[in-house]
Amino acid sequence: MYTYYMGIGSNLGDREGYLAFAVDQLCGVQGVANVEHSSWIETPPWGPVEQGPFLNGILKVQSSLEPLIMLETVLHVERLAGRQRDIHWGPRTLDLDIVWIEDGAGQCVEVHTPNLVVPHPYFWERQFVLEPLQEVYPTFSYEGESIGARLETLRVLES
Template structure:
């Protein structure tokens, strides 16, 4: 059994509807036992491409699905939502990224494969990931640093 923390975002069309669609699809996936999501927050886009703001959040998924299969599952959900991968960091109907995985004992699961790297390589640098992550996992620690401390650091740099 795994606990996945999946970043979710949309900045095209009916953004909230795309996020709700993803939650519904995850909830109805065989091997998924529970799905809880953070509040949605509106954030500016990340990266060099001019585009509209995102609705972002974190989805906590408890599942017996192995990490590579979970990646296939979320990529399938993105495709169902009309996601097209034409421009790196470009606009998208739905973006799902596995940010963090824990096993049943609460230990971090590392994945370093061509298709999947967990922890997500940039998650510790992004307010739009950490703010909703704190909502669903307030005691989260990374490399001995509490998430609230990291958020304070990032907010002070942005001020």
């Protein structure tokens, strides 16, 4: 059994509806045992493309699905939500990113393929990922730094 922590976001249309749609879809996948989510937070867009604000959060998904099968699953859910991949870091109905994976013993599962890199290469730099991650995983740490300390560092850097 794996525990997946996934970033989820939307900045087009019924943002909250798209997030709820993703949760419902994942709950119905064979091999997914449980889906929990953080609170949704509104955040400015990340990246160079002019666009509206995002509604973001973190999903905690317990599943027997192997990482590349989970990736196929979340890409399918994005497509069902009308996700278009026309502009890199552009606006989207639904964005699902596998940020972190743990095995049944609570150990980090690393994945390095052309289509999936876990831990997500930018997650430790993004407040909009770490704030909801802290809500669902308050004891999380990475490379010896607690999530709380990392958020404080990012807040200082931002100000």
